[in-house]
Amino acid sequence: MNKKITLLSIFVLAVFSLLISSGQVFATVGGSTYISQIAFNASKNTVYYLESNMGGKGCPSIIHAISLTNVQDTEVKTCDEVFQQFFKNYSEENQNKYSQFIYDTYQNLSYLGSVSLKKNNIGVNVEFISENVAEDGEVYWREFDAIISQDGKSLTRTRFRGCSKDQPHIFEGYRIPNTDSMAILISNKGDCFEGGYVNESLHVIKGIKYYDTNIVRSIKEESATEPNTGNMVVYATSKDVVNDNNANSTSTTSPVPQKNSVAEIILMVTIFVVGTTLGYVVGRKSARPQSPSNPTN
Numbered sequence: 001m002n003k004k005i006t007l008l009s010i011f012v013l014a015v016f017s018l019l020i021s022s023g024q025v026f027a028t029v030g031g032s033t034y035i036s037q038i039a040f041n042a043s044k045n046t047v048y049y050l051e052s053n054m055g056g057k058g059c060p061s062i063i064h065a066i067s068l069t070n071v072q073d074t075e076v077k078t079c080d081e082v083f084q085q086f087f088k089n090y091s092e093e094n095q096n097k098y099s100q101f102i103y104d105t106y107q108n109l110s111y112l113g114s115v116s117l118k119k120n121n122i123g124v125n126v127e128f129i130s131e132n133v134a135e136d137g138e139v140y141w142r143e144f145d146a147i148i149s150q151d152g153k154s155l156t157r158t159r160f161r162g163c164s165k166d167q168p169h170i171f172e173g174y175r176i177p178n179t180d181s182m183a184i185l186i187s188n189k190g191d192c193f194e195g196g197y198v199n200e201s202l203h204v205i206k207g208i209k210y211y212d213t214n215i216v217r218s219i220k221e222e223s224a225t226e227p228n229t230g231n232m233v234v235y236a237t238s239k240d241v242v243n244d245n246n247a248n249s250t251s252t253t254s255p256v257p258q259k260n261s262v263a264e265i266i267l268m269v270t271i272f273v274v275g276t277t278l279g280y281v282v283g284r285k286s287a288r289p290q291s292p293s294n295p296t297n
Helices: 002-024 079-087 092-106 261-287
Strands: 033-041 046-053 062-067 073-075 122-133 139-150 153-162 169-175 181-189 198-206 232-234
Touching: 033 181, 046 092, 046 198, 062 198, 079 092, 122 169, 122 232, 139 169, 139 181, 153 181, 153 198
Parallel strands: 033 198
Antiparallel strands: 033 046, 046 062, 062 073, 122 139, 139 153, 169 181, 169 232, 181 198
């Protein structure tokens, strides 16, 4: 009978621990995202860059490629592919192999330098579009559109994320030699998680005419972009801001924090062990023989 009680205690506590861990562990993983090493392969007509995401599931820097033919952004190797090939069994040797892979990819590329947007008659307007809001009213991020033009003629409209409606957004243009294309870097506070993190993204636009090709920044490094003589700091103007109740503005109440799978597994195991131990102790105590009561005189 006592053995059954022990097993029952272990089972109940184990199930309880699993329910707690699976239902309540949603750790937000935040971090900045930086763009670096923007380069060009003329033979492939493709722009390459490194994306370093300090949040999420902890991917190493991922190489992206943007073909000027279709302006499609793809990952040369996805995060999962990199882990499977280089970090499935982590070692310094595997780390060196991935570094060698990056080096080999960039071996025949030419680094792009930024040029002055103003001297190339390029203008940028930013419009607020929508926001992602939780049920408790917390804003996760807001969506903006960048309308990029040259000589007063609109060239493209690019969607990107930010936090507050009145925050600054930095735009920087990288000249792609012997083409009518430019790589536009957008750097800003890209979300509102934990006060907001810097987020950088790269977009290629076509139809550019270069009036000034003097280089302002030669190589983009893995750090937040700061204002300089070539880039622009742009705010969403009041006339562009769409009211939250406007039909064109959309909002969602679905929470989107990422799950921290490692933390979840650790907590599951910890609670399971504690629950099992408590169940065992309870069973042991119930299995002990009772001492006879003192006879009364």
